[in-house]
Every structure is written in structure tokens, then in C-alpha cells.
Amino acid sequence: MQIQTIYLDKDVIVLNKPPGISVHPGSSVSGPTVVDFLLEKFPEVKAVGDDPKMRPGIVHRLDKDTSGVMVVSRNQKSFEKLKELFQKRLVEKLYWxxxxxxxxxxRGVISLPIGRVIKNPLKRGVEENKRKIRGAREAVTEYKVLKFGKHYSLVELSPKTGRMHQLRVHLKAIGHPVVCDKIYGGKNVCCPDGADRQMLHARSLSFSFPEGRRLHFEADVPQDFTVALRRVF
Incomplete structure (x- = not known):
């Protein structure tokens, strides 16, 4: 398995995760994962993190079918620094x-608390007329429309909080789910010809280490995203 390495230094590994690959193993995960790639190419990460047996070096995650930029720690010191930055919301993230x-x-701001859907605890949601959620927590997403099409739009998203499935849930809540997202858009969600996964891409990520280094990374969209853009705009 090959995953593009965008950047590498003594502290971090920055990847452009392809769609269709889970970040780490789990009971419902089959096939190779990002962790498998890391252990093969960067074996030093095997002792890094809060749960190095399952998530070595992993500071944050992307959904299996979400592509894009992802930062991994190479040592425990950088892991603790990055973990703190994410917890304090000092990491700037942009998605397409x-x-x-x-x-x-x-342009707009979606500020709707997100929690577990009571009837389906594996899903997240906002409280609506007939849907009740448990454990709702603050969730804020800024968005900007980059391009309008006849039936679709390209949107840039900046999550200000880091709730599970936040962007997908928020877009569904305002009536514009991510194309092909059958979990949050429903089985009849719009889906352009040739697309077979949710078209969500982590475009960029920026943060500053305490010693003053400002790092900014961008990940090119994968081929299927490019093809979808050509077909709908």
C-alpha cells in the first residue's frame, strides 16, 4: 500500500490519505489501514500515543471515505504537543x-450541538423534530461556497470544533448533505454519475509548535474528486 507523504521531519509525518482506507484497525475494519502503512514505513511510531497498540502516532482521524491531509507524530513529545493543540482548537483545518x-x-456559520442519535448510537446528529440525541456537545462549522452548479455546490468548510462526523452532520442539517453520503444523506442522497463515496476532502491543515515553527500543509484532491468536479460544474 502506498500513501503519499507530504512532509516529514523528526517530529511529524504528514500524509495525503486516500479514500477507502481506515485510519486504524477496529472490529468493523477490514483491509489495510493507515496504521499498517505507518508501522511498515516508520516503525518508530509503534511506541507513540495514548494507545500505541491500536493507534500508534495517531493524533486525529479522518473517516474511511474521507481523503486528505493528516498529521502523525513520530515521537511522544510531539504527540503531546499536537494533542494539546487539537484540544485547545489551535489547529486550523479546511475541507472541501x-x-x-x-x-x-x-457564507455562513452552522452552530448546532451534536450528539449520539438515540435510536442509532453509531450515528451522530442534531436534535430535530422527531430525532432525539444524547450527550449533545457544542459544534461549530464555518462554510463558504466556492462554486455553484445547477444541482451541486463546492463548499469550503472550517470546523471550529472536532465532533465525530461533524461536517457531514452539519451539512445534512442545513439541507445540503455531502454527495453520495448514504449514512447522513440517506439512501436516496444525490450522487453524481461515477461517484461512489462521500466527496469530502481534508484540503489543508495549519498549526504552530510552541518553539515558534508555523507549519502549513495542503493535500491535492484525489482523482475521483477531480472527475466529480468536472462532471458537475
Whole structure:
């Protein structure tokens, strides 16, 4: 398995994760993972992290079908620093998503608490008329429409909190789910010809280490995302 390494130094590894690959092993995970790649190429990560047996070096995660930039720690010191930055919301993240429909506003802020859906605890959601959630926590996403199409839009997203499935849940909540997202958009969600996964991509990530280093990374969109863009715009 090959995963593009965007950047490498003594402290961090920055990857462009392809879609269709889970970050780490789990009971419902099959096939190779990002962790498998890391242990093969960077065996020093095997002792890094809060749970190095399952998530060596992993500071944050992307969903299996979400592509894009992801930072991994090479040593425990950098892991603790990055963990603190994420917890204090000092990591700037930008995502691109192709969504169903055309948002009314070109820019906006979605501020809707997210929790577990009571009838399906594996899903996250916002509280709506007939849907009840448990353990709701603050969730804020800023968005900007980059391009309008006839039936689809390209949206840039900046999550200000880090809730599970936050972007997918928030986009669904405003009536513009990520295309092909069958979990949050429903089985009849819009899906352009040729696309077979949620079109969500982690475009960039920026942060500063305490000693003053400012790091910024960008990940090119994968081929299927490029093809989808050409077909809908």
C-alpha cells in the first residue's frame, strides 16, 4: 500500500490519505489501514500515543471515505504537543465538499450541538423534530461556497470544533448533505454519475509548535474528486 507523504521531519509525518482506507484497525475494519502503512514505513511510531497498540502516532482521524491531509507524530513529545493543540482548537483545518443543491447563503456559520442519535448510537446528529440525541456537545462549522452548479455546490468548510462526523452532520442539517453520503444523506442522497463515496476532502491543515515553527500543509484532491468536479460544474 502506498500513501503519499507530504512532509516529514523528526517530529511529524504528514500524509495525503486516500479514500477507502481506515485510519486504524477496529472490529468493523477490514483491509489495510493507515496504521499498517505507518508501522511498515516508520516503525518508530509503534511506541507513540495514548494507545500505541491500536493507534500508534495517531493524533486525529479522518473517516474511511474521507481523503486528505493528516498529521502523525513520530515521537511522544510531539504527540503531546499536537494533542494539546487539537484540544485547545489551535489547529486550523479546511475541507472541501461537493454537496447536494445550492445553499442560499454564500457564507455562513452552522452552530448546532451534536450528539449520539438515540435510536442509532453509531450515528451522530442534531436534535430535530422527531430525532432525539444524547450527550449533545457544542459544534461549530464555518462554510463558504466556492462554486455553484445547477444541482451541486463546492463548499469550503472550517470546523471550529472536532465532533465525530461533524461536517457531514452539519451539512445534512442545513439541507445540503455531502454527495453520495448514504449514512447522513440517506439512501436516496444525490450522487453524481461515477461517484461512489462521500466527496469530502481534508484540503489543508495549519498549526504552530510552541518553539515558534508555523507549519502549513495542503493535500491535492484525489482523482475521483477531480472527475466529480468536472462532471458537475
Amino acid at each position: 465538499a461537493i454537496v447536494c443543491g445550492r445553499p442560499k447563503e454564500r
